[in-house]
Amino acid sequence: MTQLDVTIMGQAFRLACKEGEEAALKEAVAYLDEKMSAIRDTGKVKGNDRIAVMAALSIAAELLATRMTDGPFGDMSIAEIRQKISSMHSILDEALAPQENLF
Numbered sequence: 778m779t780q781l782d783v784t785i786m787g788q789a790f791r792l793a794c795k796e797g798e799e800a801a802l803k804e805a806v807a808y809l810d811e812k813m814s815a816i817r818d819t820g821k822v823k824g825n826d827r828i829a830v831m832a833a834l835s836i837a838a839e840l841l842a843t844r845m846t847d848g849p850f851g852d853m854s855i856a857e858i859r860q861k862i863s864s865m866h867s868i869l870d871e872a873l874a875p876q877e878n879l880f
Contacts, residue, residue, distance in 0.1 A: 785810045786817060786825065812836060 778793045783806045794802045812832040822828050 786813050786828070788825075809836070 779796055779799055781792050781794065781799060781802060783790050783792055783803070785806060792802060792806075809832060812835055813828050816822050816828050816831050816835075822831055
């Protein structure tokens with residue numbers, strides 16, 4: 778394990794990561810620092826805990842939006858994806874039924 782000293786919103790942290798993952802951790806820290814600093818700079822949210830939660834929610838929303846638009850299902854909603862999966866299960870069940878009767 779490697780330890781890195783980083784700064785997020787002016788506060789120092791020592792973080793541990795696996796060998797070879799230092800660059801990814803530094804990139805994540807820089808991204809989080811950017812998000813948190815932007816929220817702080819608006820002046821609408823007070824307190825580091827609240828700023829951290831707002832940044833976490835923002836990043837989570839970005840991740841979910843990316844998964845929904847870049848994934849194999851394109852711009853489908855969760856309900857549409859569930860319906861598609863259900864339909865696929867039905868098709869697979871029908872296709873496999875004759876083979877189950879052989880055993």
